[in-house]
Amino acid sequence: MARIDNRKNDQIRDIKITRNYTKYAEGSVLIEMGSTKVICTASIEDKVPPFLRNTGTGWINAEYSMLPRSTHQRKVRESSRGKVDGRTQEIQRLIGRAIRSVVDLTKIGERTIWVDCDVIQADGGTRTASITGAFVAVVDAINKLYKSKAIKHMPITNFVSAISVGIVEKEHLLDLCYEEDSNAQVDMNVIMTDKGEFVEVQGTGEERPFSREDLNKLLELGEKGNKELIKAQREALGEIADEILGVEYGDEIVIATNNAHKLEEIGDILNDLDYKIYSLNDVNLGGIEIVEDGKTFEHNALIKARTIAKKTKMIAISDDSGLEVDAIGKKPGIYSARFAGENATDEENREKLIKSLKNIPMSQRSARFVSAIAVVFPDGKEFVVRGTCEGHIGFEEKGKNGFGYDSLFIVDGYNKTFAEIPSSVKNAISHRANALKLMKIEFKKRVAK
Numbered sequence: 001m002a003r004i005d006n007r008k009n010d011q012i013r014d015i016k017i018t019r020n021y022t023k024y025a026e027g028s029v030l031i032e033m034g035s036t037k038v039i040c041t042a043s044i045e046d047k048v049p050p051f052l053r054n055t056g057t058g059w060i061n062a063e064y065s066m067l068p069r070s071t072h073q074r075k076v077r078e079s080s081r082g083k084v085d086g087r088t089q090e091i092q093r094l095i096g097r098a099i100r101s102v103v104d105l106t107k108i109g110e111r112t113i114w115v116d117c118d119v120i121q122a123d124g125g126t127r128t129a130s131i132t133g134a135f136v137a138v139v140d141a142i143n144k145l146y147k148s149k150a151i152k153h154m155p156i157t158n159f160v161s162a163i164s165v166g167i168v169e170k171e172h173l174l175d176l177c178y179e180e181d182s183n184a185q186v187d188m189n190v191i192m193t194d195k196g197e198f199v200e201v202q203g204t205g206e207e208r209p210f211s212r213e214d215l216n217k218l219l220e221l222g223e224k225g226n227k228e229l230i231k232a233q234r235e236a237l238g239e240i241a242d243e244i245l246g247v248e249y250g251d252e253i254v255i256a257t258n259n260a261h262k263l264e265e266i267g268d269i270l271n272d273l274d275y276k277i278y279s280l281n282d283v284n285l286g287g288i289e290i291v292e293d294g295k296t297f298e299h300n301a302l303i304k305a306r307t308i309a310k311k312t313k314m315i316a317i318s319d320d321s322g323l324e325v326d327a328i329g330k331k332p333g334i335y336s337a338r339f340a341g342e343n344a345t346d347e348e349n350r351e352k353l354i355k356s357l358k359n360i361p362m363s364q365r366s367a368r369f370v371s372a373i374a375v376v377f378p379d380g381k382e383f384v385v386r387g388t389c390e391g392h393i394g395f396e397e398k399g400k401n402g403f404g405y406d407s408l409f410i411v412d413g414y415n416k417t418f419a420e421i422p423s424s425v426k427n428a429i430s431h432r433a434n435a436l437k438l439m440k441i442e443f444k445k446r447v448a449k
């Protein structure tokens with residue numbers, strides 16, 4: 001059986017989202033799903049309902065209405081009839097719940113966001129189009145608060161969209177138009193997030209009960225439709241969507257280091273990330289010489305990651321690290337690798353450190369390892385974090401594990417050097433581990449995966 005507008009059963013109607021549609025509201029969207037058209041605005045009011053006063057938490061309220069001539073026959077305005085009918089009540093509560101489910105209200109302060117959905121033309125799916133459009137309007141309104149620094153954090157946790165599905169003459173259909181909706185035996189609205197989770201499912205066997213199998217089929221259609229709607233929302237929101245959801249960069253990371261020990265440690269610590277991790281050798285850049293002429297660990301780390309991200313077009317992660325010894329003015333610091341001269345070996349560096357601290361008592365041999373981890377994305381976005389680990393410098397080398405200054409670094413709380421403890425312990429407490437913990441938090445904020 002062909003659909004009245006010749007769509008496939010699992011095909012949504014053309015969708016168009018126009019932002020900044022009217023001029024006064026903080027967020028304003030015209031959403032068109034086929035010939036259903038809804039204006040959605042989001043307005044910010046600096047007060048909350050009584051039950052939230054002095055809690056620091058905000059609220060989101062939705063209202064829904066249809067213009068008299070949005071339908072085949074003129075519909076009397078609710079304001080003329082003097083009351084809001086049951087259907088309207090139900091729909092505006094649904095919209096409110098859907099939007100609230102993806103906004104952290106504790107992060108918008110004591111404000112109310114008023115969502116107004118006004119249907120100017122109804123051809124089925126007006127409540128679902130309202131939700132899909134309202135979300136975009138709310139993002140714009142909240143983004144204004146964020147950009148003006150009225151709020152500190154982006155409170156939007158997910159995207160949300162909604163679509164109708166149903167059974168019409170035994171066919172399972174996605175995105176019903178009015179004609180189909182009025183002939184549906186089963187009618188369902190599916191509200192979902194970008195993570196593929198459900199926010200609400202409203203299903204009714206209007207003319208007959210439906211089976212579990214029907215339900216599964218309908219949910220599958222709903223999932224497909226919502227994926228496409230969220231893609232359209234993303235496209236409409238452009239860069240703001242990237243800020244909320246992160247960017248899709250693929251699943252390859254290159255570790256920008258020539259140091260095999262660092263490579264192993266970073267690989268171990270990042271093994272819970274669901275990415276393919278490559279070394280410089282893997283990408284034919286083994287032994288590449290990068291001039292580390294920055295004045296800080298952070299700057300040097302960025303120099304290394306930028307170079308490799310540019311050459312590989314992959315996400316590049318680098319580490320610039322070293323030892324700060326308090327008794328000698330935090331030396332060798334960023335010069336740790338070349339403490340005993342350009343091209344010095346680890347052993348030469350350790351010898352020089354032992355000599356530099358001759359006759360200095362243990363109480364004055366405090367030191368810390370520092371690791372700056374830089375991440376540079378293929379589009380040039382970047383960030384850098386720092387981790388440290390406190391300890392003391394021993395009088396002589398102890399232990400065989402690790403590399404660099406490990407055998408001289410007695411880590412606080414263990415009374416052993418990094419070279420005496422297993423790598424699994426070092427990788428849980430080291431400067432590099434601490435930096436990579438922070439890095440993972442920042443990283444997850446920025447990537448869509």
Ligand SMILES: O=c1nc[nH]c2c1ncn2[C@H]1C[C@H](O)[C@@H](COP(=O)(O)OP(=O)(O)OP(=O)(O)O)O1
Nearest residue numbers: 257258259319320321322323336337403404405406
């Ligand atoms: O966990 C550590 N355990 C012992 N020593 C360490 C550690 N972490 C850094 N270090 C020392 C080694 C080197 O003397 C300097 C890093 O110099 P740094 O330029 O960042 O590394 P690198 O030249 O060996 O490799 P690359 O620049 O290719 O990443 O600090």
Ligand SMILES: [Mg+2]
Nearest residue numbers: 258292320337
């Ligand atoms: Mg280096």
